[in-house]
Amino acid sequence: xxxxxxxxxxxxxxxxxxxxxxxxxxxxxxxxxLSGPNGxxxxxxxxxxxxxxxxxxxxxVWNGMPVSKxxxxxxxxxxxxxxxxxxKAALTVxxxxxxxxxxxxxxxxxxxxxxxxxxxxxxxxDRALDNVGxxxxxxxxxRMLSAGQTRRLTLARxxxxxxxxxxxxxxxxxxDYRAVDRLRAAIAAHRAGGGMIVASTxxxxxIDDAATIxxxxxxxxxxxVWGDDSDDPDTGNSP
Amino acid sequence: MNGFxxxxxxxxxxxxxxxxxxxxxxxxxxxxxxxxxxxxxxEPNLLARMAPGILWVTALLAAMLSFDRLFQNDYxxxxxxxxxxxxxxxxxxxxxxxxxxxLTTGLPxxxxxxxxxxxxxxxxSSYGVLMLAMAxxxxxxxxxxxxxxxxxxxxxxxxxxxxxxxxxxxxxxxxFGAGAVDxxxxxxxxxxxxxxxxxxxxxxxxxxxxxCAVALRLAAE
Numbered sequence: 001x002x003x004x005x006x007x008x009x010x011x012x013x014x015x016x017x018x019x020x021x022x023x024x025x026x027x028x029x030x031x032x033x034l035s036g037p038n039g040x041x042x043x044x045x046x047x048x049x050x051x052x053x054x055x056x057x058x059x060x061v062w063n064g065m066p067v068s069k070x071x072x073x074x075x076x077x078x079x080x081x082x083x084x085x086x087x088k089a090a091l092t093v094x095x096x097x098x099x100x101x102x103x104x105x106x107x108x109x110x111x112x113x114x115x116x117x118x119x120x121x122x123x124x125x126d127r128a129l130d131n132v133g134x135x136x137x138x139x140x141x142x143r144m145l146s147a148g149q150t151r152r153l154t155l156a157r158x159x160x161x162x163x164x165x166x167x168x169x170x171x172x173x174x175x176d177y178r179a180v181d182r183l184r185a186a187i188a189a190h191r192a193g194g195g196m197i198v199a200s201t202x203x204x205x206x207i208d209d210a211a212t213i214x215x216x217x218x219x220x221x222x223x224x225v226w227g228d229d230s231d232d233p234d235t236g237n238s239p
Numbered sequence: 240m241n242g243f244x245x246x247x248x249x250x251x252x253x254x255x256x257x258x259x260x261x262x263x264x265x266x267x268x269x270x271x272x273x274x275x276x277x278x279x280x281x282e283p284n285l286l287a288r289m290a291p292g293i294l295w296v297t298a299l300l301a302a303m304l305s306f307d308r309l310f311q312n313d314y315x316x317x318x319x320x321x322x323x324x325x326x327x328x329x330x331x332x333x334x335x336x337x338x339x340x341x342l343t344t345g346l347p348x349x350x351x352x353x354x355x356x357x358x359x360x361x362x363x364s365s366y367g368v369l370m371l372a373m374a375x376x377x378x379x380x381x382x383x384x385x386x387x388x389x390x391x392x393x394x395x396x397x398x399x400x401x402x403x404x405x406x407x408x409x410x411x412x413x414x415f416g417a418g419a420v421d422x423x424x425x426x427x428x429x430x431x432x433x434x435x436x437x438x439x440x441x442x443x444x445x446x447x448x449x450x451c452a453v454a455l456r457l458a459a460e
Contacts, residue, residue, distance in 0.1 A: 052320050053460045076326035084317025090256040091249070102245030103325045 003027040009058035011044045018044050019218040026196045031207045034200040036215030042200035046169045050080040078165035079158040085150050089143035101160040128159035147174040168199040242327045243335045250339030265347050268301035272355045283360050290359035291420035298348050305344045306384040307398050323459040333451035337385045345377030365423040372419040375436040376412045382447040383408050389454035
């Protein structure tokens with residue numbers, strides 16, 4: 001069966017249950033929005049979906065095959081955009097994007113070499129930069145970019161190499177309204193081509209027909225007391 | 240393989256743009272070795288006798304300076320998560336980081352070592368073996384150091400932990416590396432020591448990238 005789904009997922013961080021018994025399903029062309037208050041596990045769920053962390057219970061299935069069976073095949077099919085931008089200040093805008101495109105295989109699995117300059121992958125990179133409005137800044141070091149421009153460079157990653165599944169964690173953070181419009185258009189085009197999207201966001205992305213998972217509904221029974229769970233300083237980064 | 244070369248290229252490029260990091264290692268190597276003649280006295284015979292040991296110990300300590308940031312930057316800015324979910328085996332990603340580390344740290348140390356050899360009045364006939372043993376030894380140090388860096392990633396005081404993890408493991412490199420140079424100076428062939436270093440390199444090539452991959456996956460989680 002085509003699609004991306006998970007059953008009975010549970011996530012435990014520092015001996016605390018973030019959510020349990022969570023099911024989701026996205027079919028080709030579909031979208032799923034994760035909502036819930038801060039700390040309810042939106043990012044944790046996206047990291048489980050991306051295969052960065054493994055679920056404490058449950059199973060994630062991609063096109064009928066459990067992801068844990070062949071993770072690399074699944075990795076080649078998806079894009080993950082996390083909280084952090086993964087942009088290297090010392091490299092230029094184009095070099096940053098070219099690296100990620102090459103890491104994810106590129107369209108024809110080629111890197112930038114003298115013999116294939118101007119062929120597919122470079123065209124894809126130019127198009128992606130143009131799409132997020134960074135083409136005029138392509139040869140500037142990424143340290144010159146503003147927070148919003150850095151975020152746009154991060155989002156250009158998902159346009160530079162095609163993948164059917166996009167996992168976006170708060171994609172609109174730091175973006176201005178025009179960039180958000182562009183993101184909406186990209187998402188609509190992606191879905192029209194049969195792509196799937198899972199996003200955690202508080203800003204409407206123009207996907208009204210999307211299914212929604214409210215993570216607050218999957219929280220454990222016991223209320224978490226503020227400041228009670230902080231023996232591990234790392235938990236604050238990605239609740 | 241595409242991602243492998245992209246990563247080697249990216250890390251080397253970053254190292255070349257931020258040259259101060261690489262230079263720090265080399266400057267430490269030269270300065271630390273240059274302190275020995277002041278400490279033990281400028282007695283040529285004594286210096287020549289100690290030269291192989293001084294070279295190896297200072298090269299090792301200099302290399303230690305570079306490991307704490309091998310994975311740390313990628314860990315901090317979120318690149319590590321993306322490396323973990325790249326569609327290529329994670330050991331290959333780890334190996335690419337190690338190759339880039341050797342190119343930007345091991346290779347400069349290798350190039351600088353004959354200069355320090357001259358300064359320490361190293362026996363002229365031993366330079367060939369010194370370079371060969373250094374090439375093997377620095378590669379092993381990069382592999383073992385990367386494993387230590389991956390294991391200590393995300394912990395506080397990772398620098399101290401790193402030294403505790405890595406330095407005991409590279410003692411064999413020190414023994415056989417300095418031993419190879421000593422053997423040549425003493426008029427023997429250094430084949431045995433070089434073969435052992437080669438064997439160690441092979442073993443590390445098998446174990447370290449794989450161990451790095453496991454540790455990186457845990458650190459990203």
